[in-house]
Amino acid sequence: xxxxxxxxGFGPLKGIKVxxxxxxxxxxxxxxxLAEFGATVIKIESPENGDPLRQWRVLKEGTSLxxxxxxxxKQSITLNLKDARAQDIARQxxxxxxxxxxxxxxxxxxxxxxxYEQLQAINPALIMVRISGYGQTGPLSGMPGFxxxxxxxxxxxxxxxxxxxxxxxxxxxxxxxxxxxxxxxGAMMALRHRDMxxxxxxxxxxxxxxxxxxxxxxxxxxxxxxxxxxxxVPEYDVAGVVRERTxxxxxxxxxxxxxxxxxxxxIVIAGNGDAIFKRLMQxxxxxxxxxxxxxxxxxxxxxxxxxxxxxxxxxxxxQTIEQALAILQAADVPVGKIYSVADMxxxxxxxxxxxxxxxxxxxxxxxxxxxxxxxxxVTPGQTRWLGPKLGExxxxxxRDLGYSDEQILQLQQQHVI
Numbered sequence: 352x353x354x355x356x357x358x359x360g361f362g363p364l365k366g367i368k369v370x371x372x373x374x375x376x377x378x379x380x381x382x383x384x385l386a387e388f389g390a391t392v393i394k395i396e397s398p399e400n401g402d403p404l405r406q407w408r409v410l411k412e413g414t415s416l417x418x419x420x421x422x423x424x425k426q427s428i429t430l431n432l433k434d435a436r437a438q439d440i441a442r443q444x445x446x447x448x449x450x451x452x453x454x455x456x457x458x459x460x461x462x463x464x465x466x467y468e469q470l471q472a473i474n475p476a477l478i479m480v481r482i483s484g485y486g487q488t489g490p491l492s493g494m495p496g497f498x499x500x501x502x503x504x505x506x507x508x509x510x511x512x513x514x515x516x517x518x519x520x521x522x523x524x525x526x527x528x529x530x531x532x533x534x535x536x537g538a539m540m541a542l543r544h545r546d547m548x549x550x551x552x553x554x555x556x557x558x559x560x561x562x563x564x565x566x567x568x569x570x571x572x573x574x575x576x577x578x579x580x581x582x583x584v585p586e587y588d589v590a591g592v593v594r595e596r597t598x599x600x601x602x603x604x605x606x607x608x609x610x611x612x613x614x615x616x617x618i619v620i621a622g623n624g625d626a627i628f629k630r631l632m633q634x635x636x637x638x639x640x641x642x643x644x645x646x647x648x649x650x651x652x653x654x655x656x657x658x659x660x661x662x663x664x665x666x667x668x669x670q671t672i673e674q675a676l677a678i679l680q681a682a683d684v685p686v687g688k689i690y691s692v693a694d695m696x697x698x699x700x701x702x703x704x705x706x707x708x709x710x711x712x713x714x715x716x717x718x719x720x721x722x723x724x725x726x727x728x729v730t731p732g733q734t735r736w737l738g739p740k741l742g743e744x745x746x747x748x749x750r751d752l753g754y755s756d757e758q759i760l761q762l763q764q765q766h767v768i
Contacts, residue, residue, distance in 0.1 A: 362389020363730040367542070370448040371395065371425065372441070372465075374402045376498065376524050377482045377572065378454030379421050380531035385450070385538065386424035387723045387732035393444060393748060394422065398429040398768060401741040411712070414738075419710075420720050422738030428749075429742035429768050436767045438463045443752055446474050449551060450538050454482040457492050467567045476552035477565040478541040480534045486571035496572050498526035505576025506583055513598040530575040537568030605652040606631070606659045609689070616672040620663060621685040623649060634682035635666035708734055742768070 367390040371382040379394070379402065386392040396402050402422075407415045430437040442465060445451055451470070453460060460466045467479045481487055484496005502508050502525060503518075512519035545551075549563035586592040594602060599609030604623045612618055622631035625648060632641035640662060645651045652659060667675055672688055679686040688694070695701050696719075704726075707719045723732035745768055749759050762768045 361730075362387075362732060363727070364388045364390040367391070367450065368448045369393070369450045369452060370441075370444050372451065372453035372455065372460070373482070374454070375404050375407075376421075376527035377530040377534070377570075378452050378480075379404065380528055381480060381482065381534035381538070382425065382452045383421055383423065384531070384535050385452075387734070388727075388730070389732075390450075392425045393448075393744070394425045394427050395430050395432070395441060395444075396427055396741060398431055398742065398766065401427070401429070405741070412714075416718070418738040419712075419718060420738070423720070424733075424735050425739060426744035426748060427739040427742055428745040431767055432463055434767050436762065436765075438465065440749070440752065440768075441465055442470070444748070445470050445477075449476075449478060449542065449545075451477065451479045452482070452534065452538075453479065456495055457481075457483055457487050471565060471567075474552050474562070475565060476545055476549070476562040478538060478545060478568065479565075480538050480541075480568040480570065482530050482534050482570045482572070484572050486574065487567075487569045498524045498528075498530075498572060501526035501530065501572025501576050504573040506580045507576050510594050510596055512596045514596045516596075518596065526572050526576050529579060530570050530572045533575045533578070534568060534570045537570060541566050541568055600656070600660070603653055605649060605656045606663060608660055608663070610660075610664050610667040612667045612670050612672040612675050614671060617689050618667060618672055618675055619687050619689060620679065622663075623652075625649065627684055628652065630682045631663075631679070631684045634678055634684060635663060637662050637666075710734065710737055712737070 364385055367385070369382055369385050369390045369392040371379060371392055371394040373379050373382070373394075374396075382392050382394065394402075400406075402418075404421055405415055405418050406413075407417055409416050430441055432438055432441060441463070445465060461469065467477070467481065470479070471477050483492070484500060485491040485494060499508075499520065502520065505526065507525070508518040508520065510518075511521065545563035545565055547563070552562040552565075583594055586594065599619075601607035601621075601623070606628070607621045607623045609617050609619050620631070622628045628646065629641045632638065640646055640659065646655065646659070670678070676686060676688065690698070696707070701707070704722075706722045708722050710718050710720055712718060718737075720734060720737075723734065746756075746759055749762075749768070750756075754762075759768070
């Protein structure tokens with residue numbers, strides 16, 4: 352996969368070197384965001400099949416369409432990390448990196464002499480982002496962790512769905528993605544601290560350099576989800592409240608729910624602000640509720656949630672979704688349809704914000720990718736190329752490390768790369 356190459360070294364992370372030791376979602380998504388904003392990211396993959404994400408979901412010519420996004424702007428090299436020679440190559444790359452991102456089970460990198468303490472002893476400025484199911488410590492740290500488990504343990508699954516049915520999952524791997532975003536945040540804070548305490552370590556001059564203070568960023572999937580759970584803990588600790596599943600409603604904040612219009616089309620209405628609630632009730636012809644003194648504040652509306660929701664639903668059932676949107680938007684009530692990807696592709700807001708990028712595969716066929724977020728006015732992110740072929744950059748990276756073509760060929764013949 353490829354696209355029109357953009358200039359190297361552009362973006363707020365220009366000059367930052369990242370080594371990615373990860374597969375699938377959490378670690379690679381974290382590295383992807385750094386690459387989108389200018390970091391040089393070298394991704395190490397297994398020589399046999401590479402990152403399993405290459406074969407996930409919808410494929411084009413044997414490669415996942417997801418891969419074109421998840422691995423954009425990255426360099427792919429192949430190393431058999433079970434081989435000591437491959438471990439040595441990885442160590443050389445690690446010691447020249449500003450940030451290492453990994454999502455192996457705790458203990459694996461230590462076995463390969465690539466653990467944080469082992470590398471930090473040589474490079475004190477090293478930043479290592481470690482993403483795992485349960486973190487690097489604790490009784491569960493050695494257990495395999497996946498996004499679904501993190502979502503369950505972190506509390507998200509318990510509150511997702513309807514009260515009379517089993518918990519449901521969000522339609523994407525939200526636990527992995529939340530962990531990745533926590534990894535990015537931690538990496539940026541660690542970079543700031545390193546630069547404030549001396550800056551990057553120069554591996555060539557070693558002790559002559561003034562090295563900043565690096566650190567390990569320990570990200571657990573379940574803790575990343577747990578961090579999103581709003582007032583869950585104090586509500587339970589102080590009031591003994593266990594938040595339960597409430598379907599499409601926002602519990603304790605009224606009205607905020609999903610309602611069904613004519614033709615069985617769904618709409619989300621958030622009328623939970625006090626002034627908004629009054630405008631909403633007037634818009635749907637319920638002046639009696641708009642003027643009810645008990646409903647002026649949210650705490651008065653909560654006990655009458657069912658009544659309020661029924662009134663809104665009764666009105667929605669008489670409106671097409673287009674009519675409901677027009678009336679409520681005119682009343683300045685937060686309202687929206689529930690978008691499918693087909694809706695997004697033609698929506699004026701998405702198009703006005705340039706939320707789709709047009710690229711091409713190597714065979715010339717077109718592909719749209721999601722644009723890069725967040726949008727920055729001076730140093731925006733960019734897609735320089737799509738997800739690379741397996742091992743596409745192995746030779747170039749090894750040559751940069753000083754390996755000759757003959758040495759590279761020998762490593763290839765011996766299945767080290």
